[in-house]
Amino acid sequence: DIVMTQTPLSSPVTLGQPASISCRSSQSLVHSDGNTYLSWLQQRPGQPPRLLIYKISNRFSGVPDRFSGSGAGTDFTLKISRVEAEDVGVYYCMQGTQFPRTFGQGTKVEIK
Amino acid sequence: EVQLLESGGGLVQPGGSLRLSCVASGFTFTNYAMTWVRQAPGKGLEWVSTFGRGDDDTYYADSVMGRFTVSRDTSKNTLYLQMNSLRVDDTALYYCTKGWDLLQYWGQGTLVTVSS
Numbered sequence: 001d002i003v004m005t006q007t008p009l010s011s012p013v014t015l016g017q018p019a020s021i022s023c024r025s026s027q028s029l030v031h032s033d034g035n036t037y038l039s040w041l042q043q044r045p046g047q048p049p050r051l052l053i054y055k056i057s058n059r060f061s062g063v064p065d066r067f068s069g070s071g072a073g074t075d076f077t078l079k080i081s082r083v084e085a086e087d088v089g090v091y092y093c094m095q096g097t098q099f100p101r102t103f104g105q106g107t108k109v110e111i112k
Numbered sequence: 113e114v115q116l117l118e119s120g121g122g123l124v125q126p127g128g129s130l131r132l133s134c135v136a137s138g139f140t141f142t143n144y145a146m147t148w149v150r151q152a153p154g155k156g157l158e159w160v161s162t163f164g165r166g167d168d169d170t171y172y173a174d175s176v177m178g179r180f181t182v183s184r185d186t187s188k189n190t191l192y193l194q195m196n197s198l199r200v201d202d203t204a205l206y207y208c209t210k211g212w213d214l215l216q217y218w219g220q221g222t223l224v225t226v227s228s
Contacts (some may be wrong), residue, residue, distance in 0.1 A: 001129075009204075010116070031213075037214065039215070041157075048207055048213075048218040048219065048220055048221055049149075049157065049207070049218055050218060051214060051215060051216055051217075054214040054215070058114070060147045060216070067194075076206040092156065092157055092216070094157070094214075096211075096212065096213030096214050096215075097213070099171045100171070100173050100174070101147070101159035101162070102157055102159065103156060103157045103158070103159070104156075106156045106157070106158055
């Protein structure tokens with residue numbers, strides 16, 4: 001199974017400041033079709049998760065452009081350019097390249 | 113608008129069974145894979161099962177293999193998860209999601225509690 005490791009597990013940030021979350025996979029996420037199926041999800045308190053970013057860097061419908069994804073192979077990053085109050089929650093990376101699908105442990109973003 | 117509505121959760125004793133349902137709307141159900149994901153209280157996300165584009169195209173986590181069965185009824189736009197031989201560690205909020213390699217939309221979840 002592919003193990004997804006996120007750092008940090010907790011990220012206190014000041015409103016308006018940037019935040020960054022790292023996700024590392026135990027093996028390459030490049031699929032035989034050439035795509036890399038790495039997604040980022042956001043789970044606000046008391047809410048189901050929602051898709052933010054797919055295939056490393058593509059923002060899903062309705063996701064603000066302050067969210068961006070980057071990376072390749074086994075190392076990936078989610079960045080929030082300027083954190084807003086509504087960004088509080090837990091962020092997960094997920095790989096969809098291979099079964100079983102696996103998630104990172106989650107990174108809690110909170111306001112200082 | 114895509115909507116996913118789960119139901120069927122509840123309290124069950126260890127060794128018991130439950131069947132979860134997920135009614136989908138707002139997209140052509142037969143054209144998309146569907147996935148179940150669960151979240152134990154206060155914990156992270158765990159992939160459970162994916163139903164691909166055909167009845168033989170199903171995948172399971174090792175933790176539920178042989179006990180859970182995913183299926184769908186296209187006439188009802190409904191995805192199911194039959195859960196047998198339930199264990200205490202199956203206690204979780206079960207989410208129905210639309211997707212195969214990425215999980216585009218999520219339902220609100222249905223809570224399964226396994227306890228004596």
